[in-house]
Amino acid sequence: MTNFQINSNFQFYKLRNGVRVVLVPMEGVESTAVGVFVETGSRYETAKINGISHFLEHMVFKGTKKFPTHRDTSYLEGLGAIQNAWTDVDATAYWCKIPADKWKEGLDLVKDLVLYPTFPPKDLEIERGVILEEINRREDRPDEIVEEEVLALMYGDNSLAMTVLGESGVIKSVRRDDFAAYHDSQYVAGRIVVALAGKLESAECKKQIEEWFGGLQADRGREFVRWEGLQKEPRVRIRHKDLAAQAHVDLSVFGYTLSDPRRFALALLTTYLGQGLSSRLFLELREKRGLCYAVSAGTMKLPDTGTFGVYAGLNVGKLEEAIKAILEELVRVKLQRLNDEELAAAKEKVRGPTLFSAENPVNVMNYYAKQALDRPEEILSYEQAIERVMQIDAEEVQKVAQSIFLTQGLNLAIVGPVEENRKEELLNLMKF
Numbered sequence: 273m274t275n276f277q278i279n280s281n282f283q284f285y286k287l288r289n290g291v292r293v294v295l296v297p298m299e300g301v302e303s304t305a306v307g308v309f310v311e312t313g314s315r316y317e318t319a320k321i322n323g324i325s326h327f328l329e330h331m332v333f334k335g336t337k338k339f340p341t342h343r344d345t346s347y348l349e350g351l352g353a354i355q356n357a358w359t360d361v362d363a364t365a366y367w368c369k370i371p372a373d374k375w376k377e378g379l380d381l382v383k384d385l386v387l388y389p390t391f392p393p394k395d396l397e398i399e400r401g402v403i404l405e406e407i408n409r410r411e412d413r414p415d416e417i418v419e420e421e422v423l424a425l426m427y428g429d430n431s432l433a434m435t436v437l438g439e440s441g442v443i444k445s446v447r448r449d450d451f452a453a454y455h456d457s458q459y460v461a462g463r464i465v466v467a468l469a470g471k472l473e474s475a476e477c478k479k480q481i482e483e484w485f486g487g488l489q490a491d492r493g494r495e496f497v498r499w500e501g502l503q504k505e506p507r508v509r510i511r512h513k514d515l516a517a518q519a520h521v522d523l524s525v526f527g528y529t530l531s532d533p534r535r536f537a538l539a540l541l542t543t544y545l546g547q548g549l550s551s552r553l554f555l556e557l558r559e560k561r562g563l564c565y566a567v568s569a570g571t572m573k574l575p576d577t578g579t580f581g582v583y584a585g586l587n588v589g590k591l592e593e594a595i596k597a598i599l600e601e602l603v604r605v606k607l608q609r610l611n612d613e614e615l616a617a618a619k620e621k622v623r624g625p626t627l628f629s630a631e632n633p634v635n636v637m638n639y640y641a642k643q644a645l646d647r648p649e650e651i652l653s654y655e656q657a658i659e660r661v662m663q664i665d666a667e668e669v670q671k672v673a674q675s676i677f678l679t680q681g682l683n684l685a686i687v688g689p690v691e692e693n694r695k696e697e698l699l700n701l702m703k704f
Contacts, residue, residue: 281653282640283474289490290462292648293481294640296469298633304470305633306378307367308386309641311465312458314438315361315431315496315574323403323438324446324454326359330399331451332366332389333357339384342395348374348381357385359436362496362574363645369634372471376480379468383484386459391451403443410437414513414520414687415566415585422522422581422685425509430499432577461485462492467641470633499577506682506702508695519588519688523598524581525681530573530646534675536660537668538571538580544610544618544669545569545601546582553582553601563594575646580676588689595684595701603704605673609666618669622661630654679703 282296313325332345339345348355348368355368355378366385370378410416420435427433466481503526528535546553546569557563564586572579582602586594610618629635643651652660682702 281655282651284640284644284648284651286648287461287482287486289486289488290464290492291481291485291488292465292644293478294465294467294469294637294644294651295472295474295477296467296636296640297472297474298470298636301470301633302372303369303633304372304375304378304468304472305367305369305637306375306382307365307467307637307641308379308382309363309365309465309467309645310386310459311363311463311645312493313360313362313364314434314436316458316494317431317434317438319434320442321446321450321454322434322442323436324442324450325364325458326436326438327399327403327443327446328389328451328454329357329359329364329366330403331391331396332385334395334399335390335392336384337388337390339381340390345381345385348378351377353378355381361432361436361572363642365638365641367634367637369470375468375470375472375477379466379480379484386464387488389455391448393448396448400443403437404440407437407440407443414515414518415583417511417513418520418522418583418685418687419581421509421511421687422524422683423579425507425685426503426524426526426579426683427499428501430501431497432499432574458493460491460493461488462490464488465641465644467637467644469636469640499574503681503683505680506684506699508684508698508702509686510690510692510695510698511685511687512690512692513687515688517588517689519586519591519686519690521584521586521591521595522581522685523584523595524579524683524685525676525678527571527578527580527676528573529575529578531575531650532573532578534668534672535573535578536657537664537672538676539622539661540615540618540664541605541669541672542569542571542580543621544614545605547621550617550621552605553598556601557584557594557597561593561597563590563597567598591686591690592698592701595698599701599704602673602677605670606677606704609670611666615664615666615669619662619664623658626654626658677704
């Protein structure tokens with residue numbers, strides 16, 4: 273056991289082979305959230321296997337060495353558990369929430385899903401069809417498509433431009449050997465985080481984790497290709513799609529990495545501009561001017577890059593006016609600091625949901641596990657994260673706006689009934 277870290281909220285340490293462990297005892301609950309997280313996702317793929325991280329996540333539920341069928345891998349539901357999995361750009365997770373007296377059964381199953389899947393050939397074609405239908409369903413979600421389009425625009429030939437679901441042609445071509453090779457490469461000790469949160473006895477958990485994960489060979493697997501690009505001028509990407517006169521817009525710029533200390537000020541700026549019914553963009557664009565039916569702001573933070581983006585769903589006839597209005601609001605926060613009332617409200621809008629999240633073992637497990645994956649050298653408790661946010665002043669928020677809202681860094685993606693020949697006129701709008 274190495275790199276032991278403990279405070280009143282959690283314990284974090286590494287096994288000798290590099291497996292990271294986070295234990296978060298919680299009072300007043302009778303359940304335990306159990307998860308095994310793997311530091312791999314679509315950005316670790318190549319174009320030839322794009323989508324395999326997500327496809328593999330589906331396939332492990334078809335059988336493992338100890339739990340050979342889908343019926344076996346879902347038996348925890350009969351113990352009162354909720355179980356699921358997810359795949360993202362940079363991580364894949366397998367988890368369950370289970371009555372606390374059954375935590376060991378939960379970890380036993382989740383461990384087997386991660387370490388010992390069998391990829392039964394008879395189930396491969398069935399699940400291939402499921403994934404292809406999931407890709408087809410995505411075509412009915414233009415709000416999701418536009419997010420993929422803006423990432424493709426921003427990251428070009430880097431793997432961050434690829435989608436998590438992958439392309440249909442790749443999904444149709446990958447074989448069982450591809451899954452086995454990817455699993456052998458990426459599902460290794462140095463990429464694994466074991467996380468438990470809820471009602472638990474730490475000593476017993478540590479003993480079991482050491483038994484089940486301590487014998488894995490120390491390995492780190494394949495790393496992703498880091499982003500080192502530099503944008504020099506604004507860009508526009510249009511994907512024509514007939515949507516009954518509705519357009520979906522994503523206006524994004526590069527933001528901060530997940531370890532940048534300015535990320536806390538960016539969180540306040542994002543909340544102020546585009547989180548909730550009281551946000552500046554919602555009040556100005558929807559309530560006051562009626563330019564859109566949905567508008568929000570969000571961020572993505574990764575080890576080597578980050579983004580800030582504004583999404584809007586609107587009538588295509590109001591496209592140019594809405595883009596201008598979004599840019600006006602971004603300019604406003606560059607030139608004018610938030611007043612005391614606005615800053616205080618933004619802080620509370622961050623603090624409140626953070627506190628709510630800390631009440632649910634699954635949320636707590638995810639919160640600490642993601643930090644152990646992304647930033648193990650600086651894992652913050654909920655209280656520490658809130659304290660960082662509450663210390664931010666209006667000048668810091670303004671400086672963040674001034675540093676990221678730059679004309680040369682603008683990226684606009686549009687999905688809807690918009691013709692490619694409008695790109696030039698839209699580019700002319702792209703300036704602060």
